Amino acid sequence: MDFKLAFQYKSAIKLHTQGMNTYIQHIVSFHNAKGKTIGLCHGCFDLLHAGHVLHFKYAKSKVDILLVSITGSHFVTKAKGSIRPLFSDGDRLQIVGSIRFVDYAFIHNEADATSLLRELPIDYYFKGPDYNVESKHMGLQQEIKALQPRTKIVFTPTLKHSSSEYINEIMNISQN
Numbered sequence: 001m002d003f004k005l006a007f008q009y010k011s012a013i014k015l016h017t018q019g020m021n022t023y024i025q026h027i028v029s030f031h032n033a034k035g036k037t038i039g040l041c042h043g044c045f046d047l048l049h050a051g052h053v054l055h056f057k058y059a060k061s062k063v064d065i066l067l068v069s070i071t072g073s074h075f076v077t078k079a080k081g082s083i084r085p086l087f088s089d090g091d092r093l094q095i096v097g098s099i100r101f102v103d104y105a106f107i108h109n110e111a112d113a114t115s116l117l118r119e120l121p122i123d124y125y126f127k128g129p130d131y132n133v134e135s136k137h138m139g140l141q142q143e144i145k146a147l148q149p150r151t152k153i154v155f156t157p158t159l160k161h162s163s164s165e166y167i168n169e170i171m172n173i174s175q176n
Contacts, residue, residue: 112139
């Protein structure tokens with residue numbers, strides 16, 4: 001597992017360039033030992049919008065500890081094109097980490113959360129309303145297969161928003 005960059009707990013940011021996997025595992029173990037329920041949200045979180053905040057709010061209402069893994073820039077560019085992400089890893093980490101519903105935020109340098117789901121003993125994995133179990137999205141299908149027996153997948157019942165659609169709309173307006 002290749003982790004880069006940062007970890008955030010509330011307002012304290014600690015930068016780590018190696019050992020992030022072990023560090024996150026220790027955090028999860030610590031909270032598991034205290035009997036806390038732990039959830040994970042994963043995504044690009046590039047152009048943050050109300051849909052993201054509602055997604056985190058719903059997820060946090062179901063768990064004691066909410067982890068948010070943010071897809072690293074290299075993988076965002078591969079998946080969404082050369083102009084993405086709009087914001088750097090550090091900026092996205094700061095923005096997501098500042099949301100009160102998020103307990104821990106970190107950059108995950110893989111295309112999806114498969115390795116996290118395979119390795120972290122968490123209770124819930126939250127996906128937004130643009131996904132469902134039958135989704136043909138390859139990353140989601142791999143993530144579902146990687147879920148540990150104790151981990152439940154939850155598709156948040158919030159309104160669907162799309163950063164990509166907002167960005168495309170802005171690009172079209174600016175070109176006209």
